[in-house]
Amino acid sequence: MEQFIEGKHFSITDPQNVKTVIYQVNKTEKELLKTSPKFTIERLQHTEEIVGEKTKKTFYVNEPKPEGNDLVILSFGQGKVVVNTGILQDDEVRICKKPIPMSFKKLYSEEETEYKEVEYTPNLKRPISIIDPETTEEIKPVLYFDDETKEVKGKCKLKPYKSYFAFEIREKKQ
Secondary structure, three states, X not given: OOOOOOOEEEEEEEOOOOEEEEEEEEXXXXXXXXXXXXXXXXXXXXXEEEEXXXXXXXXXXXXXXXXXXXXXXXXXXXXXXXXXXXEEEOOEEEEOXXXXXXXXXXXXXXXXXXXXXXXXXXXXXXXXXXXXXXXXXXXXXXXEEEOOOOEEEEEEEEOOOEEEEEEEEOOOOO
């Protein structure tokens, strides 16, 4: 039996020395809001194709929403990160003029350290991501069960003398 994957895809082209990663922003279901963060993020899977000196990346959204999928677009290159937000709606990606409330910072320590307890939703989604800007790979948290709060949490181990990029989607303060 053939299986069909319902979804959408779109492509971007990275110039030389730039690596782009894209996250989908998910709003937590009302039933889980009391025990979970309001927003979680999910890194989009992609394929790459070399086109001359540029890299064409095709990103895949498995469950497109009728109202559109909110995106965070991070382009890493030459010691800086360009942050954009957009929405995948119908068959196009529109870059937003009104930004999503997001906090981000550069993490650096001269000692090995553990960064922030990350809370997870029951389906193991989280609101924060820590990224190695050189490789654009996520730093995967080590999961554990907190006996006091009865929740699954995670901690990230960060290497000394290395910079990291962390971002989190937050509810807009009124």
